[in-house]
Amino acid sequence: MEKHEMMSLEDSGQLRDKMRFFEQELLKNHHIDPNLYVEYNVKRGLRDSAGKGVLTGLTEISDVNGYNLINGRQIPADGRLYYQGINVQDIISGLNGRRFGFEETIYLLIFGKLPDKEELSRFLDMMSDMEELGGRFVRDVVMKGTNANIMNAMQRCVLALYTYDDNPEDISPENVLRQSLELIAKLPEIAVYSYHAYRHFRKDDTLFIRNPQKGLSLAENILLMLRPDGKYTELEAKVLDIALILHAEHGGGNNSTFTTHVVTSSGTDTYSSTAASIGSLKGPRHGGANLKVQNMFADLKSHVDQDHWDNEDEIITYLKKVLNKEAFDHAGLIYGMGHAVYTLSDPREVILKRFAQALAEEKGMTEEFELYNRVENIAGKLIMEHRKLFKNVCANVDFYSGFVYSMLGIPEELFTPIFAIARMPGWSAHRLEELINANKIIRPAYKYVGHHTDFVAFDER
Structure with a gap:
């Protein structure tokens, strides 16, 4: 490759060496004390302390509902999703x-x-x-x-x-x-x-x-x-x-x-x-959660032999290792489980699961579908026990969507693009x-928590 077309390996190595100083400067000078978020009551991620989204607008396009409101209290319920009220x-x-x-x-x-x-x-x-x-x-x-x-x-x-x-x-x-x-x-x-x-x-x-x-x-x-x-x-x-x-x-x-x-x-x-x-x-x-689910199941299959897919004890052992950051990507997450709004069920997952089962039967992959079903039934309870949660943890739509795409022969590179096409x-x-x-630019506020300092002349720095 011509040098003017692409940086040589030697040049790129030298550039990385030069960049290290600036990387350290960046990390040193951009750290905000996490206690300040509590002090100023900042809703990180535009969510309150319970994880509920901060109200920022109005819409008639869709409604996402995971609770029933009874006497002013939010009671967990099977999830409901409405498009234009339907x-x-x-x-x-x-x-x-x-x-x-x-x-x-x-x-x-x-x-x-x-x-x-x-x-x-x-x-x-x-x-x-x-x-x-x-x-x-x-x-x-x-x-x-x-x-x-x-x-x-x-x-x-x-x-x-x-x-x-x-x-x-x-x-x-x-x-x-x-x-x-x-x-x-x-x-x-x-x-x-x-x-x-x-x-x-x-x-x-x-x-x-x-x-x-x-x-x-x-x-x-x-x-x-x-x-x-x-x-x-x-x-x-x-x-x-x-x-x-x-x-x-x-x-x-x-x-x-x-x-x-x-x-x-x-x-x-x-x-x-x-x-x-x-x-x-x-x-x-x-958008990448369904691929994470697929990769997690591939890792599970490397630890649990196919002849033992119906052995709940072996599956529980693996999932506990995942939660303890000892298996898969060491993030402590069982992907495809849990949702910010839905509590007892994600309606999208309930529907897609039914069609996933039908497709698995056509493809001769019912054993794999049953593995997904078994993990779903076990994982929610394990997460609740591990995190000492009282809120139910249900599977979300990503739990089965990657499995469906794989059965359809859709390559992993197109998992998220299919999501974009749909959305x-x-x-x-x-x-x-x-x-x-609206006709008004969206402009939320950020609280300044730095320190004002005097300008220092170039020769005096």
Whole structure:
């Protein structure tokens, strides 16, 4: 490699040596006494002492509920999730044998109501027209600068779409609606094509690019474009569609959606807002939990022989080691367990678990599903005992989503991008809600706890 193209190993080593001094300076001069957060009653993470989110806005888009309010007291209850006031369980049940519902969910979140047959037909026709990326964009943007983190590639491509938009800066609701629907339609291609480009240019795999087919659902087109043979079963597409519905929206306070509100409030363009939300979801504390669950189960299987998957004592022994920071990543966390709002159950997990079981039966993976089920039944009680908690600990949607994606043959590199594809309608609905209703930049306060000092002349330092 030419020196002007890439820093040599020798040069990079010298740079690291030079950086060490500045790294030490950074750490030395940016430490805040944690007691000051208590003294000034600062809600770290915008959460109170009980972990409940600080109220920062109003929304009609979705409601996340894990309690019943009885005589002024919050009583733990099975979780409920509402999209535009409609229970998500009813949305899933209401498909009534129809194969796909994600597109209806998009319509519901953005327009505030379920579409009738004519409205849905017109909507699907329009979305189908919007999904094409075009060969020039695929060649000049998607195929350039590939890397293993597809979320980064999606950010880059979304920002590049600004250049291809004749009216990118217009933040009128009408124009933002058009931009949002185009992004919802195009993100699946961006994600899947970016993955294929990465595998080809970085892993020397055969490159194939398959266009989405008009008339197919978004879930079907993801599987069509992803797989070399383009084939999938009806159940596979149905389960992916359900997963997309369940991940489409989860209140205005989750990190990436709150990012949407914050960035939108500044008056910036749709592409910048979307890239910021993708950046938030990319963080392992937000969008990467399902991959953590998968990796944890891989570690469990290395410690518990398959013949002993039904041995609860061996599973308990392993999980206790995880909680004691003696196994897996030594973080002391059983991933996929617990939620900030839900108490007795996460409705998304309850629904996805049912479809995961059906898919496992089709794939001949019922033993593995039973392992997940067994860990779920054991882990909540262990966590409560270990942390001396009185609040119930339930499995969240991430517990089974990675398992579902793996059964669908979706590579790990696309786990979080699939989440982003699903969440794009929610981000879009919240962006439009912020633009239409708020009209005020979000600007919380930070308390200064440093010390004022006199300026020292350069020669006297």
